[in-house]
Amino acid sequence: MRSFAELLSVFEKHFNRRHFPEHTPTLYDPARYMLQLGGKRVRPVAVLMGNELFGALSDEALVAATAVELFHNFTLIHDDIMDKAPLRRGMETVHTRYGESTALLAGDVMLVQSYNCLNTLSPERVPPVIALFSRTAAEVCEGQQLDMDFEKRESVTLEEYEHMIALKTAVLLGASLQIGAIIGGASEHNQQLLYGFGKNLGIAFQVQDDYLDAFGDPENFGKQVGGDILVNKKTFLTIQALEQAGPSARKELLQLMKTNPEDKVEKVLQIYRDCGIDAHTRLLKDKYFRQALAQLDAIAVLSKRKAPLAELAEFLINRGH
Amino acid sequence: MRSFAELLSVFEKHFNRRHFPEHTPTLYDPARYMLQLGGKRVRPVAVLMGNELFGALSDEALVAATAVELFHNFTLIHDDIMDKAPLRRGMETVHTRYGESTALLAGDVMLVQSYNCLNTLSPERVPPVIALFSRTAAEVCEGQQLDMDFEKRESVTLEEYEHMIALKTAVLLGASLQIGAIIGGASEHNQQLLYGFGKNLGIAFQVQDDYLDAFGDPENFGKQVGGDILVNKKTFLTIQALEQAGPSARKELLQLMKTNPEDKVEKVLQIYRDCGIDAHTRLLKDKYFRQALAQLDAIAVLSKRKAPLAELAEFLINRGH
Numbered sequence: 001m002r003s004f005a006e007l008l009s010v011f012e013k014h015f016n017r018r019h020f021p022e023h024t025p026t027l028y029d030p031a032r033y034m035l036q037l038g039g040k041r042v043r044p045v046a047v048l049m050g051n052e053l054f055g056a057l058s059d060e061a062l063v064a065a066t067a068v069e070l071f072h073n074f075t076l077i078h079d080d081i082m083d084k085a086p087l088r089r090g091m092e093t094v095h096t097r098y099g100e101s102t103a104l105l106a107g108d109v110m111l112v113q114s115y116n117c118l119n120t121l122s123p124e125r126v127p128p129v130i131a132l133f134s135r136t137a138a139e140v141c142e143g144q145q146l147d148m149d150f151e152k153r154e155s156v157t158l159e160e161y162e163h164m165i166a167l168k169t170a171v172l173l174g175a176s177l178q179i180g181a182i183i184g185g186a187s188e189h190n191q192q193l194l195y196g197f198g199k200n201l202g203i204a205f206q207v208q209d210d211y212l213d214a215f216g217d218p219e220n221f222g223k224q225v226g227g228d229i230l231v232n233k234k235t236f237l238t239i240q241a242l243e244q245a246g247p248s249a250r251k252e253l254l255q256l257m258k259t260n261p262e263d264k265v266e267k268v269l270q271i272y273r274d275c276g277i278d279a280h281t282r283l284l285k286d287k288y289f290r291q292a293l294a295q296l297d298a299i300a301v302l303s304k305r306k307a308p309l310a311e312l313a314e315f316l317i318n319r320g321h
Numbered sequence: 322m323r324s325f326a327e328l329l330s331v332f333e334k335h336f337n338r339r340h341f342p343e344h345t346p347t348l349y350d351p352a353r354y355m356l357q358l359g360g361k362r363v364r365p366v367a368v369l370m371g372n373e374l375f376g377a378l379s380d381e382a383l384v385a386a387t388a389v390e391l392f393h394n395f396t397l398i399h400d401d402i403m404d405k406a407p408l409r410r411g412m413e414t415v416h417t418r419y420g421e422s423t424a425l426l427a428g429d430v431m432l433v434q435s436y437n438c439l440n441t442l443s444p445e446r447v448p449p450v451i452a453l454f455s456r457t458a459a460e461v462c463e464g465q466q467l468d469m470d471f472e473k474r475e476s477v478t479l480e481e482y483e484h485m486i487a488l489k490t491a492v493l494l495g496a497s498l499q500i501g502a503i504i505g506g507a508s509e510h511n512q513q514l515l516y517g518f519g520k521n522l523g524i525a526f527q528v529q530d531d532y533l534d535a536f537g538d539p540e541n542f543g544k545q546v547g548g549d550i551l552v553n554k555k556t557f558l559t560i561q562a563l564e565q566a567g568p569s570a571r572k573e574l575l576q577l578m579k580t581n582p583e584d585k586v587e588k589v590l591q592i593y594r595d596c597g598i599d600a601h602t603r604l605l606k607d608k609y610f611r612q613a614l615a616q617l618d619a620i621a622v623l624s625k626r627k628a629p630l631a632e633l634a635e636f637l638i639n640r641g642h
Contacts, residue, residue: 102469
């Protein structure tokens with residue numbers, strides 16, 4: 001089994017080609033523009049790793065990995081429209097560059113293309129893979145909707161938050177690994193364990209991402225630190241702070257969220273620090289990380305085959321950026 | 322083979338059920354709202370008719386018909402966002418009622434659900450049906466993009482217009498019939514003929530729809546007469562008028578499109594009448610209608626089996642509303 005870096009290079013070689021026809025450039029140029037913005041390609045490489053955990057890498061894994069990456073980019077195009085985000089990876093978002101209507105359609109056609117890709121797998125694999133993929137795709141939409149719902153609510157429970165991030169970001173990592181496992185010929189039980197590994201890892205990753213949005217090093221993080229605080233995003237940090245803070249700090253926090261003063265980020269961070277949100281976040285992240293590793297451990301293949309996945313988990317979770 | 326009306330009632334009975342889970346109502350209520358707005362259900366019934374042309378109605382045709390109707394509703398939700406349409410069938414559009422972001426997501430999840438539906442067909446039918454469906458879905462997106470592109474252009478050729486309406490509205494009728502034919506066990510050749518019948522009929526229907534938008538009886542048409550003229554939509558009528566009109570009428574038409582005076586609709590209609598656009602439109606519609614019927618004729622099944630499809634064609638094309 002090869003490392004993430006090795007499989008990333010295998011994937012990039014395969015992915016770096018024409019995904020859309022030459023005609024109708026007013027629709028397909030925006031789609032191509034999105035793809036060339038790049039990305040970490042964690043999900044498609046997870047498909048390849050899921051395959052290699054159980055057998056030799058199949059060309060079908062590359063096809064499925066392509067579908068997963070197209071799907072992920074579809075969600076990014078539409079999320080950016082919903083978030084009215086001007087930039088992604090330091091470049092204009094699709095809707096900023098081409099207008100909202102075209103971005104909407106370019107996202108739609110990218111979703112169609114991801115199904116079209118999966119449909120070229122061996123005929124006997126098409127139904128199980130599309131069933132898992134469609135369930136996951138619907139969950140990702142549900143997660144995005146819940147995230148938007150939560151922004152309008154004053155309070156969200158920790159349980160609701162965990163459910164939302166599981167749907168919005170974690171299930172796709174689980175499904176990517178499982179699709180690879182299906183192609184690798186894994187048993188249903190091993191497939192489920194690998195899915196669980198990916199899903200728990202995805203939640204741990206998102207908890208950390210929320211943490212870094214508030215406490216990350218601005219030089220390494222790549223996004224505006226405090227961005228979530230500015231838009232009153234209901235992250236684990238806010239939810240915990242509202243639960244842990246004493247009455248006066250709680251009142252101050254709610255007031256800051258309502259009035260949006262200039263020094264909002266600074267003041268909210270101080271409340272977070274006073275409530276020990278650091279430690280709480282580490283605990284939650286560790287809980288999910290341990291659950292992920294336990295499921296990886298339980299998969300019935302030789303431990304050394306699992307090493308690249310364990311390394312990937314460490315890398316995703318201990319990144320400072 | 323049963324008539325459109327009989328199969329419509331079969332379809333409505335099947336379709337009138339829960340398509341989305343009870344949970345996450347903020348996402349799925351908007352999707353359900355869209356479906357209960359109703360519609361003519363021409364495309365799903367076409368799936369059933371395509372099946373019955375070649376064999377006894379299969380439950381699989383009802384599943385595929387459901388997928389086609391979900392897909393059509395997905396396109397309507399997203400088109401209404403792009404067109405900023407406040408109303409559909411006299412009711413608020415999804416984005417007017419629930420906001421653009423939620424409408425965008427509700428459309429996405431409806432597209433996912435349409436694939437999920439097709440994926441429950443017999444395993445051997447899933448790949449060919451999803452291949453045809455995905456090709457068609459991409460074409461519908463291309464057609465919508467071209468339609469938007471044309472609104473910004475001063476001139477569009479008749480050929481470009483015909484290509485655009487073929488993609489935007491006609492291919493889905495062709496594909497619906499062909500999916501039914503696949504389920505009915507038709508030969509590849511018969512499938513293609515039926516697809517051609519649907520596609521040509523769809524173009525004839527759209528030409529007529531453009532005509533009725535300008536010249537229809539306001540009481541019967543159900544939409545605002547002259548709506549296309551108001552927004553400078555490049556329909557067959559505008560394109561022909563710009564080609565046929567003498568220099569001064571042409572100049573007046575372009576001026577009207579630029580300045581949007583209060584009596585624009587009235588004056589544009591007069592130019593259309595002066596150029597004999599009526600007759601031209603009838604000619605174009607008849608051309609496609611005849612092509613449709615020729616393909617229906619060539620299908621190798623007993624003529625009496627084709628009667629309901631011929632009746633549907635007459636009904637769609639000779640409607641005055």
